[in-house]
Amino acid sequence: xxxxxxxxxxxxxxxxxxxxxxxxxxxxxxxxxxxxxxxxxxxxxxxxxxxxxxxxxxxxxxxxxxxxxxxxxxxxxxxxxxxxxxxxxxxxxxxxxxxxxxxxxxxxxxxxxxxxxxxxxxxxxxxxxxxxxxxxxxxxxxxxxxxxxxxxxxxxxxxxxxxxxxxxxxxxxxxxxxxxxxxxxxxxxxxxxxxxxxxxxxxxxxxxxxxxxxxxxxxxxxxxxxxxxxxxxxxxxxxxxxxxxxxxxxxxxxxxxxxxxxxxxxxxxxxxxxxxxxxxxxxxxxxxxxxxxxxxxxxxxxxxxxxxxxxxxxxxxxxxxxxxxxxxxxxxxxxxxxxxxxxxxxxxxxxxxxx
Amino acid sequence: xxxxxxxxxxxxxxxxxxxxxxxxxxxxxxxxxxxxxxxxxxxxxxxxxxxxxxxxxxxxxxxxxxxxxxxxxxxxxxxxxxxxxxxxxxxxxxxxxxxxxxxxxxxxxxxxxxxxxxxxxxxxxxxxxxxxxxxxxxxxxxxxxxxxxxxxxxxxxxxxxxxxxxxxxxxxxxxxxxxxxxxxxxxxxxxxxxxxxxxxxxxxxxxxxxxxxxxxxxxxxxxxxxxxxxxxxxxxxxxxxxxxxxxxxxxxxxxxxxxxxxxxxxxxxxxxxxxxxxxxxxxxxxxxxxxxxxxxxxxxxxxxxxxxxxxxxxxxxxxxxxxxxxxxxxxxxxxxxxxxxxxxxxxxxxxxxxxxxxxxxxxxxxxxxxxxxxxxxxxxxxxxxxxxxxxxxxxxxxxxxxxxxxxxxxxxxxxxxxxxxxxxxxxxxxxxxxxxxxxxxxxxxxxxxxxxxxxxxxxxxxxxxxxxxxxxxxxxxxxxxxxxxxxxxxxxxxxxxxxxxxx
Numbered sequence: 001x002x003x004x005x006x007x008x009x010x011x012x013x014x015x016x017x018x019x020x021x022x023x024x025x026x027x028x029x030x031x032x033x034x035x036x037x038x039x040x041x042x043x044x045x046x047x048x049x050x051x052x053x054x055x056x057x058x059x060x061x062x063x064x065x066x067x068x069x070x071x072x073x074x075x076x077x078x079x080x081x082x083x084x085x086x087x088x089x090x091x092x093x094x095x096x097x098x099x100x101x102x103x104x105x106x107x108x109x110x111x112x113x114x115x116x117x118x119x120x121x122x123x124x125x126x127x128x129x130x131x132x133x134x135x136x137x138x139x140x141x142x143x144x145x146x147x148x149x150x151x152x153x154x155x156x157x158x159x160x161x162x163x164x165x166x167x168x169x170x171x172x173x174x175x176x177x178x179x180x181x182x183x184x185x186x187x188x189x190x191x192x193x194x195x196x197x198x199x200x201x202x203x204x205x206x207x208x209x210x211x212x213x214x215x216x217x218x219x220x221x222x223x224x225x226x227x228x229x230x231x232x233x234x235x236x237x238x239x240x241x242x243x244x245x246x247x248x249x250x251x252x253x254x255x256x257x258x259x260x261x262x263x264x265x266x267x268x269x270x271x272x273x274x275x276x277x278x279x280x281x282x283x284x285x286x287x288x289x290x291x292x293x294x295x296x297x298x299x300x301x302x303x304x305x306x307x308x309x310x311x312x313x314x315x316x317x318x319x320x321x322x323x324x325x326x327x328x329x330x331x332x333x334x335x336x337x338x339x340x341x342x343x344x345x346x347x348x349x350x351x352x353x354x355x
Numbered sequence: 356x357x358x359x360x361x362x363x364x365x366x367x368x369x370x371x372x373x374x375x376x377x378x379x380x381x382x383x384x385x386x387x388x389x390x391x392x393x394x395x396x397x398x399x400x401x402x403x404x405x406x407x408x409x410x411x412x413x414x415x416x417x418x419x420x421x422x423x424x425x426x427x428x429x430x431x432x433x434x435x436x437x438x439x440x441x442x443x444x445x446x447x448x449x450x451x452x453x454x455x456x457x458x459x460x461x462x463x464x465x466x467x468x469x470x471x472x473x474x475x476x477x478x479x480x481x482x483x484x485x486x487x488x489x490x491x492x493x494x495x496x497x498x499x500x501x502x503x504x505x506x507x508x509x510x511x512x513x514x515x516x517x518x519x520x521x522x523x524x525x526x527x528x529x530x531x532x533x534x535x536x537x538x539x540x541x542x543x544x545x546x547x548x549x550x551x552x553x554x555x556x557x558x559x560x561x562x563x564x565x566x567x568x569x570x571x572x573x574x575x576x577x578x579x580x581x582x583x584x585x586x587x588x589x590x591x592x593x594x595x596x597x598x599x600x601x602x603x604x605x606x607x608x609x610x611x612x613x614x615x616x617x618x619x620x621x622x623x624x625x626x627x628x629x630x631x632x633x634x635x636x637x638x639x640x641x642x643x644x645x646x647x648x649x650x651x652x653x654x655x656x657x658x659x660x661x662x663x664x665x666x667x668x669x670x671x672x673x674x675x676x677x678x679x680x681x682x683x684x685x686x687x688x689x690x691x692x693x694x695x696x697x698x699x700x701x702x703x704x705x706x707x708x709x710x711x712x713x714x715x716x717x718x719x720x721x722x723x724x725x726x727x728x729x730x731x732x733x734x735x736x737x738x739x740x741x742x743x744x745x746x747x748x749x750x751x752x753x754x755x756x757x758x759x760x761x762x763x764x765x766x767x768x769x770x771x772x773x774x775x776x777x778x779x780x781x782x783x784x785x786x787x788x789x790x791x792x793x794x795x796x797x798x799x800x801x802x803x804x805x806x807x808x809x810x811x812x813x814x815x816x817x818x819x820x821x822x823x824x825x826x827x828x829x830x831x832x833x834x835x836x837x838x839x840x841x842x843x844x845x846x847x848x849x850x851x852x853x854x855x856x857x858x
Contacts, residue, residue, distance in 0.1 A: 010703070010751075217724045222711060225704075232698040235657050236690075237712045238681030 004345045014343045019289050019300065022336035030328050043318040048310035058309060060195035064267060065305035068259035070204040072283035073301055074211040075255025077292040079248030081215065082224035086249055088134065088149025089256040090280025091156035092127035096257025097264045098160060099126025101271040104182040105168050115185040120261045127257015128250045130156065135249040139242045145249065157276060164273055179271035188266050200262035207255065212294035224248065256280060285333045304329070358421060360385045360542050361406070361511055366415035368401055375401040377566045378415070383511065388533060388543045390553040390574060392586055393563035394786040396756060399546050402563070403513050407439045408432040438504035439513040444496050448489035452482055452499050460506045474502050479532045492851065493642055494525035501532070512536065513544045518552055522642060523814070523847035530556050548586070550579040562586055587787050597822065598802050603633025606775045606806035608669040614649055614658070622646040622830045624653070629825060629832060633774070636797060636807040638821035640814060641850055646830035647810050648693070651779045654808070655690045656680035670775055684713060689773035691764050693780040695757060699764045702753030706745065706763060707734040709752050714767055733770070741766035742792065758785035765793055769800065776800055779810045794820050814843055828852045
């Protein structure tokens, strides 16, 4: 019989190795799945994992997707470490996009360098406002924030639909559910010439650095950590649990809203229904895969972005169904959760036990 | 000597790096009360788990009536005739006595109730079979546990620190029961670290220290000094000395504090009033579960009163009832809670990060960022000053033994230079050496003019260090008693709520 035994202290080595082990296990299990589906595994994995890194244009698309994932995941990770589980980043992302779009939608003729920064701020505020609702109910009525944030995301999608089918529909848009195309000044400047990568990637990296300072060095971050690891100790020390809930949700909402704004003011350039592509959910995986550590998240967001691009490639070149990428993401998370168990626990073989 | 009922030969059990039991030999004679004496961490509990089949030994042999046996589960041990009463009871509070017992012992309820009454008559274990467990006192609950064991007709009964939860009077009743059981042919393994009890009750004592047997004696032939030396490896520490102190200023005052518990089976507080001055130690005696945890949370600020009732708790001349823990610390309050892991310290964090928990105002922060150097040097000083045995400030709090972690938390709180220090269960699970060091520290604080409040279940401890004692029973506090002129039995009467009533 084999038993799990708690280690005396967490294994540092395994903490670093766990995401790599998980990636390996996920690749292996999906390989079997693809073979069972009758696909050529070599072609799938070439398209999925290698191709995104082989050409400059492909890699620049990876960087483009890294931005929002990095931004959202950093915000979520702060809350997750305080054990405040914001699962509704998708909704906060959508609200960020809506708030940001309000400026070009209502002031399409406006010009000036202030517009795109103002849109980013609006987006952050919108995302944070959407997170006010779960935070308020959690603090007031102890309503589970997992459920409330998740439900708020469904409402956000309907709000987006309403705006695009109603008041914000582009009158010249042939009745498509999308807003007007934004003016030039509403677009975030390009960072790498010849690609679609814009300054928001830089913003995401700055956010990662701020998150690192906050969580690893500041007393504020320390209070959140204590609240997550030992709530009784936080109460004993006098760290407010309500404050931790508010901060966690507002930071997560702000970051997700910022990402949403950067999406409409960046590669898309208008408000569409397709802005919601599941970044908010993928970022949960990114946050955990990065060990909830700001540096780890930089690496895991790059990996997840590559999987998005690789998944698109694989659909075209290896005839993979749309769901395959989601399955791969999901199995990655499951493998990771299994792998991190061994950071705290080890397997012990017990001889001949019967009971 | 008759052939032993139970014999252990070279029993060995290791957990990771720690050797809990090393080559232990033990012979329990039929019809005897046999003590297992040792400090916390000496390996008593591990040994009992091996005998009761909860854990399996790495090496060694168990003989039952001379025949070797291999126990793999408590059920098997019970079948052979080994019963155990644990320190922490396993009874369902919402069920009656007979319902609890019928979960384990087969038979109809009326039949069981008759047998419970009969056992009660025979062995002095009186309890109403149809009473709900939540309405029973701790002593009565223990009786239910013992009856449940006895109904399976054991040949050997193991009792793990049975007196630690009892008031002095109930201890006498329990001993009477155990003697009757012995005379009825049941052998008893009695685990304790209290020397007087063992000398009063037991026919034989096996003494453990650091997982080894350091003595196998007739306790009636040795005085407490000898036994203590075998148990802790040196002489008993010298008793403490309270300097006479002129009464100082009022530092803590509770005025008619009422509080309903959130827990449906918890104890609310009724009209609790106390006054604590600078330079004195006030002890709150009483059996756990009589409102201690509710009271300590109210004093620490973990439970906050509404603004309108802020005057019910006054610290250092300020109403603080409405303030949280941090605000109370800011005016000179420090607190060591009874739960060390998870409340007084974060298990998964290093000692250095645990210093930050309450000592952050002592210059451990620089513009909102943690000053790692200051944090490490504060922690190192704390470790050195309070003799905390650990690998250093980077050690995780969860890796320390209970006693060492307690010393660390005490050190951290004392380093805050409080004017009012509150310690709940200062020496729970702490070995004798460390316990003495902690008590000496408390007395030093008092002599330096700090107001010290101590909640403790250990009456001996309170008698040793307190200027005054008040007893908490069912959420109500007794008047202040002077330990120099009060006998322990009188405190015991307050502990079971019988004071004032003719005893």
